[in-house]
Amino acid sequence: MSGTRAQVETLARAARASAKALALANAGIRTAAIRGVAAALRARASEILAANRVDLAEATKGGLAPAMLDRLRLDAGRLEAIAAAAEAVAAQPDPVGETLETWTRPNGLRITRRRVPIGLIAIVYESRPNVTIDAAVLCLRSGNACVLRGGSEALRTNLALGAALADGLASAGLPTGAIALVPTADREAVAVLGGMDGVVDLIVPRGGPGLIAAVTATARVPVVKHDAGICHIYVHTAADLSMAEAIVVNAKCQRPGVCNAAETLLVDAVVAPRFLPRLAETLAARGTETRTCPVASQLMPGSRPASEEDWSTEHLALILNVRVVADLEEALAHIARHGSGHSEAVITTDTGAARRFLDEVDSACVYHNASTRFTDGGEFGFGAEVGISTGRLHARGPMGARELTTWKFTVEGSGQVRA
């Protein structure tokens, strides 16, 4: 057995063994542990930032791209934001033990569906250190043990954050092994976690296509993916065009490198001549390239023709595909063909059209008159998120503490036997 395998199996088994203590602790103890994490992040700020500086220096030397360096970087403000997010999760209602429904059968059996933790959750992610704390405190809130495996370039930072997590657990009298950080950059760790059927109850890969593929190729435990977003904005004939412009600009330009940014704009032919020329200027002023269908090309000077591939590409950059459609029907068909089921928006004052769009678009999040950028655990009010599920099973959309639970049935009788 490799050293990595032995190491990962040992810490995962220890975390699974600690899951019961987390699940059976009362909500106040879990809250105290999360608050303890926030306090420890502040108390340990200087050592966390020092560890992050070493990671940054190594990553710079190794030639990591500037965008990735920015994701990796912590400073006092970002660390405080991470502690504040932990406190927001501490303020969330505790989901464990919640009665989801209860009913009595004709034979007198009283059946109750109760929310319970999943058990041990493995989360595999990339360079952003905030994920370490967000994921850990959401697992704490939901009574789950976890194994965290961040990017190798953030290993020192994550181990320093891990000390704050251990402080938080210890301050509430919970076992520190319940939140385990994989202390090695060896990629084999991911395959080991995905193969621990019966110990790891769920694995959540959060990252680019390479990471997702690495996890799903080998996983024998259930996977909930945080995958790509090819998000659409559809500007309907009856749209408020100023609102539409503000939403398109926000959805494309405010943070183009994230999964809930828009990739494609669909515009009804009736309003395209009034909408697209003005939008072309606004987007050009923001340094945004447009890739257009033949009709939109005529209305957007400086655009270039979209290839067939563009319609199915997550650009993650200041590039927007634009297509003029005949009507709602054609917009729905385009989204069904090219969308990734993440987030889509309709801009219209026509409530009937809006209703049809909300009903018929088969995506995790469907918006009426708002930006797709709101698909986010924090923006939904979950305090933080483990990721955004683009799958359909177990959880769909932003995953907060409740999405990390399952249920059990308790059945109370007075001697009933089956006839």
Add this chain to the structure above:
Amino acid sequence: MSGTRAQVETLARAARASAKALALANAGIRTAAIRGVAAALRARASEILAANRVDLAEATKGGLAPAMLDRLRLDAGRLEAIAAAAEAVAAQPDPVGETLETWTRPNGLRITRRRVPIGLIAIVYESRPNVTIDAAVLCLRSGNACVLRGGSEALRTNLALGAALADGLASAGLPTGAIALVPTADREAVAVLGGMDGVVDLIVPRGGPGLIAAVTATARVPVVKHDAGICHIYVHTAADLSMAEAIVVNAKCQRPGVCNAAETLLVDAVVAPRFLPRLAETLAARGTETRTCPVASQLMPGSRPASEEDWSTEHLALILNVRVVADLEEALAHIARHGSGHSEAVITTDTGAARRFLDEVDSACVYHNASTRFTDGGEFGFGAEVGISTGRLHARGPMGARELTTWKFTVEGSGQVRA
């Protein structure tokens, strides 16, 4: 490409394409389709029973075991029970579109979590023809298309039942391809379905360990397993011993070959001398063998010593393991070590002990003073069941129509963009 692969892929793609019509139909249409299935089962009774007689004759010739022949056999009474189960599902509340929760964010966004169908569900099962109808009508109730793959020995029966399913869909104006029966006995069909990532949204294997292993070994789509049950009954010091005896006999003897039958009895040492000798007589009179720990051996004449393997074996036969334990603590530890997370029961008049058992036993269904045999979709009031999930992800315990749904978020705004 093999003929089986082409055939299965074609019908699965057609079913996935029909899923939208099922999902967007209103509840009344889905109800009409299910009632139409029940009516068609009665109208086609003679041809269904004739097809079943041919399957039975072939299976007898092929040397199928008597227990399996009994599972395969239909008669007028069993067929009527299947039609009645369909009608019970028709009477269930329609889950599609149900608002699970709705809230408004400080920025005015109104977020609603709505229940929606999963899409296309593949169900792979063995010889019981009732599963064909139960699974199909639960998929209909929940707005899902499905692909059904029953045991090869039941192929003619299932195709005859499939004609009734098509009648039901057609009678409500729904596409008949939305419920597809795999019309071949070729085992490759299972691997093909499990590999159709992006077309098949969920695969449910319902059967013995061989079937489960065959599906999970190759599946790339999410799997919810209907797996084995090693169910326990724990008789606490404060048990009503008459009630305990009735429950043990029911849980073991009423139908020993099913997953919710009990395999192991745990008895507190204080009551064992009063309880076990009497139970030994009752079980012996029912032809039930007992496999005992050294202490229980003294109290149960005619028992044989349990091997270490017995405690972790699903006997599926009139064999009961019996162990005397010191207390609740030891019972909980035994169940944590040997249980399969299916169903366990505590028999006691002590509500504190009962509460602790219900809280701490980590199984899909946990009973107080009732038989484990109630873990069943029909007994829970779901009308029928697709299976009993022994996994923790997505669904746990009996799976009815609601367990075949996921959700989407709709977000209604007035021009909100993200800061």
